[in-house]
Amino acid sequence: xxxxxxxxxxxxxxxxxxxxxxxxxxxxxxxxxxxxxxxxxxxxxxxxxxxxxxxxxxxxxxxxxxxxxxxxxxxxxxxxxxxxxxxxxxxxxxxxxxxxxxxxxxxxxxxxxxxxxxxxxxxxxxxxxxxxxxxxxxxxxxxxxxxxxxxxxxxxxxxxxxxxxxxxxxxxxxxxxxxxxxxxxxxxxxxxxxxxxxxxxxxxxxxxxxxxxxxxxxxxxxxxxxxxxxxxxxxxxxxxxxxxxxxxxxxxxxxxxxxxxxxxxxxxxxxxxxxxxxxxxxxxxxxxxxxxxxxxxxxxxxxxxxxxxxxxxxxxxxxxxxxxxxxxxxxxxxxxxxxxxxxxxxxxxxxxxxxxxxxxxxxxxxxxxxxx
Amino acid sequence: xxxxxxxxxxxxxxxxxxxxxxxxxxxxxxxxxxxxxxxxxxxxxxxxxxxxxxxxxxxxxxxxxxxxxxxxxxxxxxxxxxxxxxxxxxxxxxxxxxxxxxxxxxxxxxxxxxxxxxxxxxxxxxxxxxxxxxxxxxxxxxxxxxxxxxxxxxxxxxxxxxxxxxxxxxxxxxxxxxxxxxxxxxxxxxxxxxxxxxxxxxxxxxxxxxxxxxxxxxxxxxxxxx
Numbered sequence: 001x002x003x004x005x006x007x008x009x010x011x012x013x014x015x016x017x018x019x020x021x022x023x024x025x026x027x028x029x030x031x032x033x034x035x036x037x038x039x040x041x042x043x044x045x046x047x048x049x050x051x052x053x054x055x056x057x058x059x060x061x062x063x064x065x066x067x068x069x070x071x072x073x074x075x076x077x078x079x080x081x082x083x084x085x086x087x088x089x090x091x092x093x094x095x096x097x098x099x100x101x102x103x104x105x106x107x108x109x110x111x112x113x114x115x116x117x118x119x120x121x122x123x124x125x126x127x128x129x130x131x132x133x134x135x136x137x138x139x140x141x142x143x144x145x146x147x148x149x150x151x152x153x154x155x156x157x158x159x160x161x162x163x164x165x166x167x168x169x170x171x172x173x174x175x176x177x178x179x180x181x182x183x184x185x186x187x188x189x190x191x192x193x194x195x196x197x198x199x200x201x202x203x204x205x206x207x208x209x210x211x212x213x214x215x216x217x218x219x220x221x222x223x224x225x226x227x228x229x230x231x232x233x234x235x236x237x238x239x240x241x242x243x244x245x246x247x248x249x250x251x252x253x254x255x256x257x258x259x260x261x262x263x264x265x266x267x268x269x270x271x272x273x274x275x276x277x278x279x280x281x282x283x284x285x286x287x288x289x290x291x292x293x294x295x296x297x298x299x300x301x302x303x304x305x306x307x308x309x310x311x312x313x314x315x316x317x318x319x320x321x322x323x324x325x326x327x328x329x330x331x332x333x334x335x336x337x338x339x340x341x342x343x344x345x346x347x348x349x350x351x352x353x354x355x356x357x358x359x360x361x362x363x364x365x366x367x368x369x370x371x372x
Numbered sequence: 373x374x375x376x377x378x379x380x381x382x383x384x385x386x387x388x389x390x391x392x393x394x395x396x397x398x399x400x401x402x403x404x405x406x407x408x409x410x411x412x413x414x415x416x417x418x419x420x421x422x423x424x425x426x427x428x429x430x431x432x433x434x435x436x437x438x439x440x441x442x443x444x445x446x447x448x449x450x451x452x453x454x455x456x457x458x459x460x461x462x463x464x465x466x467x468x469x470x471x472x473x474x475x476x477x478x479x480x481x482x483x484x485x486x487x488x489x490x491x492x493x494x495x496x497x498x499x500x501x502x503x504x505x506x507x508x509x510x511x512x513x514x515x516x517x518x519x520x521x522x523x524x525x526x527x528x529x530x531x532x533x534x535x536x537x538x539x540x541x542x543x544x545x546x547x548x549x550x551x552x553x554x555x556x557x558x559x560x561x562x563x564x565x566x567x568x569x570x571x572x573x574x575x576x577x578x579x580x581x582x583x584x585x586x587x588x589x590x591x592x593x594x595x596x597x598x
Contacts, residue, residue, distance in 0.1 A: 195396070204401045255487040257382030261374040282377060289384045296391045302399055305392055313385050317487075 009125070010113050017112045017136040018105070021145055024359065028366040044366065049104075049146035050097035053323075053372050054078065058147050059096045062086035068233055074243040076233065079226055081181040082149045097147055104151030108144040111154035112136065115332065118162045119339050122301065130347070131339030135332075137354035139361035140325040140371065150329050153182045158332055160189045160219075164196045164303060172196075173215030180222025185330065187223040188310045190216070192303035199302075252319040259319055260285060276364055276371050281324035288312050288334055295337040308333030323372045325361070382492055390415070407511070414507040414526065418499055421530040422539045428586060429593040436594075450540065451595035458542045462490040471543035479541055494541030501545035502538045505552035506530070512559040524574060533584035536592060 003011065025044055029036050049055075057075050061083035066076050082103065089099035112132050119128040135141065135154075144151040156179035163172035172193060180186035193216045201209055227237040236242075244251040254262075260282055267278035274280075292308050308331055315327045328334075341347045365371045394411055397403035429449045454468075461468045461476035462483060468476060479497050483490035506526045513522035529535065537544035591597035 199400065203399070253487065255382060255489045255492070256385055257378035257489065257492060258487070260381040261378030264374040264377050282381075285381055286384070289381075289388060292388055293384075293391070296388070296395055299395075302392070302396055305395075309385070309388050309392055313389075316381070316385075 009116065009129075013112050013116055013132055014109050017108065017132065020136050020358075021142060021362075024142070024362045025366065027359075028363055031363070032367070045101070046097070048142075048366055048368075049101050052146070053148070055097070055100065055147035058083050058086065058100060058149075062090060062096045062099070066229065066233055074246070076230065077240045077243045077249070079149070079182050079184070079186075080229065081178055082152055085152070086147075100147035101145065104145050104148065107151035107153075107155040108141075111144070111151065111158050114155060114158040114162055115335060118158060118165060119336055121162075121165055123340065126343070127339045130341070130351070131335045133351065134338050134354055135335045137351070137358040138329050138335075139354075139357040140329050140365070141358070142362050142365050143326045143329060148326070149182050150326065153179060153186070153330050154332070156182060157186070157189060157330060161192060161304070161307065161332065164192055165301075167196065167200060169193075169197070169212050170215045173218035176216075176219035177222040180219055181225060183330075185311055185314060185327075187220055188307060188314055190219040191310050192307045193219055195303050195306050250320045253317050254319040256285075256313065256316045259316055259321065262319065263321070273370060276325075276361065276369060277322055281321060284324060284328050285312070285316055288328060288331060291334050291337050295333070298337070298340060300333075300337050300340070304333040304336050308337070326372065379492070382489070383496070386496060387415075410510055410514075411503070411507050413523075414510065415503045417526060417530060418503045418506065418539070421535070422499065425536045425539060425585075425589050428589050432590050432593050450592050452592045452597055453595070454542065455540060455592070458540075459491055459494065462494045462541060469543060471546055475541060475543060475546045478546075491541075495539075498539055498541050498545040501549040505538075505545070505548040508552040508556040512556045516559060516562050528574075528578065528581065531578055531581040531585055533581060534588050535585060536589050 022041075025041060026036050029040050029044065033040065057072075057078055060072050061075050061078060061080070064072070066080075067073055082100075085103050086096050086099045089103060090096045093099045093102065112135065115135060116128045116132050119131040144154060156175055160172050160176040160179055163169075163175055172189075176186070176189045176193060178186075179189055197213055197216055200207055201213070226240075230239045231237040233239070243249075263278045263282050267274035267282075270278070288308070289312065292305055292312065295305050295308070311331050311333075312328075315321075315324065315331075321327075338350060341350055361371065391412075394403070394408045398405055398408045426449065433449055457468050458472060458476065460466075461472065462479045465473060465476040465480045475494075475497070479490060479494040482493040482497055486493055506529065509529070510522040510526050513525055530538070534544075538548055539545070588597060
């Protein structure tokens with residue numbers, strides 16, 4: 001069987017994005033134990049991809065659904081799609097954690113290919129390849145492979161942006177609906193959707209309104225379904241906000257400036273955590289802001305800039321944030337904008353810097369540091 | 373440091389929102405490209421003037437008092453009684469003069485939207501009004517004179533003694549905006565703009581204005597003015 005050029009590209013992408021992460025795990029095993037074995041790798045995957053952070057909560061939802069009694073009642077703050085897929089796949093694999101990892105792997109691979117195709121619509125193969133590399137080398141991309149929503153959300157959000165770019169509103173609505181059922185940030189895809197719709201129907205060279213446009217409303221409908229679940233279980237559509245405000249998340253909504261100042265204060269208070277939580281979140285904020293600003297100057301597509309802007313702003317409205325690095329993994333427009341950096345020293349330094357940071361933070365994560 | 377980062381992050385995202393709105397309007401063909409550029413230039417001028425005035429007051433405060441508690445908060449650097457009452461009014465709008473009260477209500481409403489950041493919103497609103505005012509003035513001046521006259525006039529306006537008040541919460545930015553709107557709407561009745569300073573006279577006027585402006589800024593930092 002002979003692969004087409006596109007097929008070869010896709011295969012290379014899959015080998016690269018997965019290879020980088022498994023190489024990282026192998027390097028970690030070499031550095032810590034001086035040897036490599038598949039059993040050690042299996043144990044590492046189990047420890048770092050299936051158990052940390054919120055993974056146990058997703059597994060619990062997949063097993064028991066949302067419960068209204070007991071300490072797991074607060075699991076309502078997690079959106080339903082990912083654990084639901086885990087449950088369905090679990091009937092085949094007989095293991096919920098394994099199902100979660102498989103779904104994330106599939107999601108991450110699909111996201112990489114979709115990102116490649118998305119960038120290819122407005123750029124060349126070098127741009128598309130750089131975008132994929134930058135997403136793979138994002139310092140916290142390891143989360144996309146574990147029992148977290150990052151892998152699947154990346155695939156769904158990039159899929160939605162791709163469908164919007166191709167002006168396929170039905171597909172965009174369906175994929176956006178699923179994204180909005182995966183994470184809070186999913187509903188933010190409605191912003192680029194409205195933008196694409198307005199420019200298509202009311203901008204220069206406008207086209208007639210079509211009844212299919214209404215499918216874009218599926219994106220907020222996804223969030224509506226989640227609110228409906230809240231309402232059905234507790235009689236309060238915003239019950240999840242109450243849970244988020246309590247133990248162990250203590251989440252609140254505050255102005256970005258206040259949150260950034262708070263992060264700086266916490267960095268001074270907990271210097272051991274500063275460089276992989278607090279300072280890092282501040283640096284990431286300004287870096288992404290600068291990238292989006294550069295994107296505006298470069299006249300990047302407005303839909304991407306808009307999504308990047310609302311994604312960044314919305315994520316940093318949350319007070320007491322400790323997972324900013326992980327959240328920003330899904331800020332897809334950053335990869336799209338940075339993929340346009342012209343070949344030369346800036347591009348080389350960008351890839352070098354991304355590679356170094358990927359190694360550093362992946363190693364810290366695999367060693368069990370409190371990267372969440 | 374925390375205050376600087378907080379301020380920069382907040383203004384950064386608002387600036388991005390502004391840039392996206394302008395770019396969107398341009399892309400839709402609702403705003404011409406040179407008009408959008410004029411808006412951007414007005415914003416740069418206001419930001420530059422604001423940074424200079426604030427820096428001037430800060431350096432003075434640090435030199436005289438050695439240390440300023442919360443050095444990068446507005447009420448620590450500028451101490452005038454009017455400004456103090458205006459900052460208080462932003463949190464609970466009350467009678468500080470008719471125009472100032474309107475401004476205070478606007479700042480209060482925006483502050484409610486932005487999670488109780490009343491002072492920040494007051495400053496952001498003042499800067500936005502000043503940018504809009506300058507933009508409208510230049511837009512009209514370009515039609516009755518030319519681009520360079522419009523630019524010179526706008527720059528001179530930002531250097532006028534007391535123009536620091538355009539960048540602080542209060543009546544000044546709102547008055548500037550109202551005047552600019554009136555000038556934009558009715559300025560086309562002026563057939564042509566005859567006043568034209570020579571470069572040396574303009575430079576001299578700027579230098580004089582700069583010195584007097586610095587005096588107002590220092591007076592404000594010492595709490596003796598405004």
